[in-house]
Amino acid sequence: MVRAPCCEKMGLKKGPWTPEEDQILVSFIQKYGHGNWRALPKQAGLLRCGKSCRLRWINYLRPDIKRGNFTREEEEAIIKLHEMLGNRWSAIAARLPGRTDNEIKNVWHTHLKKRLKDQTSTSSPASSASNVTSQSAEPENMNSPQPSSSSSDVSSVTEVSAALTHDNHQDMITIKGENMELSETFPEIDDSFWSEALSADNSSIPLEFPEATNYQYSGELGFTFCPNMDDGMEFWYDLFIRAGHGDTPELPEF
DNA sequence: AAATTTGCCAACCGCGGCTAA
DNA sequence: ATTAGCCGCGGTTGGCAAATT
Incomplete structure (x- = not known):
């Protein structure tokens, strides 16, 4: 055609x-x-x-575009989402309200990729990779926790997301909190999965940014991690695990 | 001060998916 | 089942500004 x-x-x-x-x-x-x-x-x-x-x-x-530089937390989220989703910029942008796929793509290519390269070159090359970047043209090990330049109370998202791994070969996603480890078989993450999960339970998305760090379990659909940040940025980070895993797991305390 | 290089971002290009005819 | 058209996405590039030589 x-x-x-x-x-x-x-x-x-x-x-x-x-x-x-x-x-x-x-x-x-x-x-x-x-x-x-x-x-x-x-x-x-x-x-x-x-x-x-x-x-x-x-x-x-668009009126809902967020202006200004990306915060450290947004950058960390992009890194982790990229680790999970690869170069699917629109899917990543969907998790970062007010940011466009183009903007995220630019930030990735101009800042984050370089930063990760620097970090991985200084860290141990033997660390095992568990990335989901099989679709990505730039498979990189991004598993190393990122040093945070911000104060410690910004840690919720970075720590949680840093502890989140997805082994593409074993189709397994693991969430590790201080007190819990939860694994689920995870056949595939695609756009329909995310959108279906979202539409099925919008209540899991905080409308307003909570004051305290919040970990929320949303029935069979997944989790929402809400970082506690001083600047009150509009940000939420959620992870949906495959529905139908049965019992509600014990909630970890972050 | 001028020339060159580098970094960044907005915008374009082309492909693939979806849908209606 | 096929074709044509539209839309959205990811990759790439052009041009401007800042930094460097």
């Missing part, structure tokens, strides 16, 4: 967006939504292809 290029028609503008174009796009979407990206630029009077409009909206103009 032959596909016509997105911007085959001549006269469509490319490159950086101007403030005027941004304004037109935002106004249009606020009024009419974005049901059809293909038709949108024409209807809005923009000399752009729908793809370009979509990208601009998703990555920059």
